[in-house]
Structure formats: C-alpha cells, structure tokens
Amino acid sequence: MLRPFLAFWAGRLAAFICRLWQRGGTSLPGYLALKIDPDIMGRLASRYKQIILVTGTNGKTTTANLLASICRAAGLQVVHNSEGANMPAGVTTALLNRRGDIAVLEVDEGTLGLVTRQVRADGVIITNLLRDQLDRYHELEQLAAAISRALEAIPAAALILNADDSLVTSLGRGRDRVRYFGLARTPWSQEITSEVLEGHICPLCRRPLEFNYYHYSHLGDYSCPRCSYSRPAAEYEGRVLVLNADGARFDLIYPEGRLPLRTPMPGIYNVYNVLAAAGAALQLKIDPATIARVVAAFLPGQGRAENFSLRSKKLTLMLVKNPAGLSVALKTLTSGRGKATYLLAINDLAADGRDVSWLWDADLTPLLRAPYQRIICAGLRAGDMAICLKYQGVRERDLKVIPGQEESVDFLLEEPGAEGIILCTYTNLALYRRILKKRGAVSEVTPLPSLSGTP
C-alpha cells in the first residue's frame, strides 16, 4: 500500500514544484507517479464521480476545452488536461489534481487503450478520424481497430460519435449506449470533393461507400450501395448553418428540443467541435442556456487562429497540421478578405511529420482564388510548398521562398497591405509566435471563459 501513496505524493510534489517554476502543461508529475505505481491512473480516476474521455485525430483539444468550460459554468468541479498533454503521463498529471465532480480528459487517439485499461470512463467522445501524420499512425483503419479494442475495455461507457465520419460510426456497432452528432446538409456541402479521401470503404462489406454530399474531407452523408450501412441519424444535429469570417451560427436539434448556437470560432471543423461538446453537455443534463452562453464566448487558446497587431498590420497566426486542416484554414481565412499577404511555414521535424507529401492532398483552391498580395513560403520545406503552389497555378513572381523564419516575417512586414495570414506546421507555431512578440506584436486572443462561469 506504500507504493500508491508514494506515487501520489511524488506526483503532487512534482506538480507543486512545476507550478513554483511556472512551467505549465508539463507531464512530469504524471510521468513520475506512473514510474512509481503503473496502476495509479485507475486509482486516481476512481476519485471522480464522472469521467469523460475526448479522442479522435482532430479537434479533441478544442472539444475537451469547450466541454470543460461548459461544465465549470454549470457549477461543476472539473479536472481537465487543458494544455493538451494527452498522453498517459499528461492524463495522470491532470488526475493528480484535487478531487472533482467530473474529469474531462483529452486522450491521444493512439494511446487510448493505455488509458481505458485503467480508467473506467463513463463517456467517450470521438471527434473524427482524419488523416493526420500517416507516417506515425500509418493507416486510419488500423487506428480505428485499435480504438475499437480500447473501447472493449469499457463496455458500459456511453459513446458520443461523429455520425458523418464512416470510420467513427463503425466504432458504435454492437454497443448499447451510442449517440451521434452530425451536420445536416449545408450550402457549403459538395457533391464531389477535390480533397483526397479516406475512410470511404464500407466497414461491413468493404465496398466503396457512395456519398450524397461531403462537408469536408471524408465527412458527409454516405451509404453503402451493397448493404444496409449508412450514416446513422444524429441525435445532436446541426442545421441551418451560417458560416462567416467571424464564426458560425446554427441550430442544434436534439431529442428534447432546439438550441440556437453562435460561436466565434471560424470554420466548419469548429462547428463539429461545438456539436460534440454541446451534445455531451446536453447528455450531462446541463442547462441549454448555459451551454449557449459558454459557446458564444469560447475562443480557443494560443495557436489556433490567433490575431496580432504589429506596426500597421493585422496578422493572423494559425496551426495547420494535415491536408484537411490546411484546406479548411484556407477556406475560412480567405473568405470575404481583401488583398492579404499569405505566409506558409512548413517544417518536417518529427512533430510536424517527416513526410510533406500531404501538401499535395490539400485543397488550395480558396487561396488560388483569393486576392493575394504575395505568397511567402518559409520553413525547412519552403521549397516543397512553393513548387506545389507553382503547379497549382500561382505565378512564380507572386511566390517568395524564404526558408528562414525570422527573414520571412521581416519580408512580410515590408509588403504593402494591412493584412497578413501566417499558417504554420506544429514546430513553426511557437517560433512564429515568439518572432512576432519580439517585434512587438500585441496578441488579441480573448481568454477562455472564466472558471466562475460569467461570460
């Protein structure tokens, strides 16, 4: 009995020291605690009344942060790994916190099984399974199979699944407690897609699925021409969607009613994040008015479309990490915008994904059609990005290849025009943030809704 005790206090002590040093977001306390007691995650988890896991390839940080904010606003004591430390050590670090009513835990999709082996979760939200760094999880279907095995360890858990993602819905087969969130046809839905598709094979009979329409990537309304497999009806469905540069509004139709929602987060992928979090909150019987209030005020933290003002320029910095993310970012950030300078900073370090072939899978048409001042390509793979744009139709004199990140920002600041859009892969993000700050940029991020629930 000494070991769990030691593990707990070693972890707490490490957490205390980390806070003293103001080093937030570390996984070190959990790492230490797990080293001493490999079963500590399960022991810690049993101190919470409810545990909700959020996983998937994209959007899990935003979804988990939003759900945690809604729960706090509803007066619940929430424990949450809000810095996106989503590997077992990060999850354990979060659980080392004080007791609470509910733990909302973002969990890495590749290591979900390590968590469900110990943690008896009450609910699991799965956002989507989009292609993301395939050289790490090289097959989406293998990933889906691993998630399916991880879910077998918690047969009683309620699942909240993305109805529009055929790979995710396949995870609901044979389970008792499944609810779906999804998006009805929108004016932006397309009958064909120029993005590269995955996850479009029927999970039952292995025939290619047929699509009535796509929302983005392979998310949409699908059915199998051979068997009965098709998009399930969504208990939490977004309808009458209006998207614009300042965010989105739509009605959330749920079994008991209709909830009009407005979010300041731009992009259709954020509509899915809101649907998932709001659906889960409704399932937790949280007051719909509270949900709408938090959704209306919630903006994600640093890195995900952050605005800066620097000299006379308005700059937007955003993370892109895969073809779907780049396609949607371009669609969102170019919409309704005047002549801007675009800077695409592409690295190929381990955290970015070593293989940059994915650039060719993104739908760059919104950028090609936008009024651009110039397109600057930067980072270790600046040249790959430039060639990709050249073959898609950008004139070489409108392209500028500047691999050095500092130099690329200086060039951008010298360009005419009031707006600059900087899209970065993972390892460029913090770097560009630092470069902008060093040159005196002022961040305009609205902080997360406060813990007390006042908007």
Added chain:
Amino acid sequence: MKLRLCHLYPELLNLYGDRGNILVLCRRAEWRGIAVEVTPVSLGDKLDPQGYDLIFLGGGPDQEQGVASADLLAKGPWLKEAVEAGVALLAICGGYQLLGEYYRTGSGETLPGAGLFAAYTEAGTRRLKGNIAIQVEELEVDRPVIGFENHGGRTFLQGARPLGRVIYGDGNNGSDGTEGARYKNAVGTYLHGPLLSKNPHLADYLLRLALQRRHGEVELPPLDDSLEFAVNEAVYRRFLPTKGKW
C-alpha cells in the same frame, strides 16, 4: 499533339499526394502547348490497351489496396498488352507492388500480382521510411532523383532491371542497393507522393516515353526549372549522410 493519361483507381489509390504527379505531367505538357486528357479508370471499368499514352497507378491504404488488387488482376492482361505496345506507365509504392509477380504477407500467404515486373515483394517487420535519393542513368540532366519512401514490403528483382541505384535511403529492400523496376516504358518505384514535382528531369523523361509511341522522338522545349532544381539540390544535400562522422 495530345497526351492521353489514364489514372487508375484515383478514388482508392490516392495516398501521400500521389495525384500531384498527374498535375505535374499535365502542367509540363500544357506549358509546351501539348493538350492533355486525363481519364479515371476504376473498379469494373474496361481498360483500353491502345487508348492511352501513359498509365498512372498510385499507392493506397491496405483496405483500398486490397479492393484494387482484385480488380487489377482482371485488368492485368490489358495492362500488359499496353506496356508491350510501348505505352508508358508509372506505378508508385502500393501500385508498384501490385504489378509484381506476387506479394507474400507476414503470415506466409501469397497474393498474386499482375506480373508486369519480374519482381516479388515480401512483408517486412520494420517499415522502410524516410528521405531517399537515387541515381537514374537514362535522365538527360545529371541530378539525383529524390523523394520520400514509406513501405513495409521488401521488393526483390527477379530479372527486372531497377529504375535506379540507391544513393541514400532503403529502396526496394534496404539491402541490395536497387530502387524500383523497369520493363519497357513502364516504371515502378517506392518514391511516393508528388515524386515528379522535385524531379522535373524524371517528369520530362516520362513525358518523352509517353509521347514517342505515337509521335516518335519528341523535342520538349526547355522550361524554367530553377525552382524545382534548387529544391532538389537543397533537399538532396540536407539528407546526404556526412562521411567520416561518428
């Protein structure tokens, strides 16, 4: 003059930016005033062996590749007829494996291939993954062909000649220094994704192969490839192993 491209299974075999190769071929033809027509050919479609100048086959995830492989066996005789008649072909990664004689899985099962290349593939344990550079003899510009590979299978040539020699990276199997396979005007390679984008010399070589059957030796006017070759050079040097380093 018109270039007729056939894209096999575009909706199934589409990993890692493979479609970039079609775009590069189209643009490099169009910039020289050659019209291009791209025809998708998929499951159950007939493949006209005389209908195209170049056939392209990419790689895909395991499931999709399985679906395509069954269909490809049925199309095998048409593909062979086309290549025997001098049609050019580019097959990448999974597509390359499917055109060999067979693929032996980890459990010892033997899956027949279309048999275009005298080569076979075996499942390996570790994936061969990373930046790769190869030397291809036939090219008019003396620069390496560079790319990225990511494959579990090891391919062994049984009489087929390789596309090139590995400078760094793994190539066919990580042991014999060969990369890819050639048969007549058909090319198979593990250099996946938008391979032709950083290798304009290889792209033009394929264009000439594609056009020569119907138009004889074609003179392709030079293009400004300074961007492409600068990137080729920079990426090549960046991953070149340093000799004499501990």
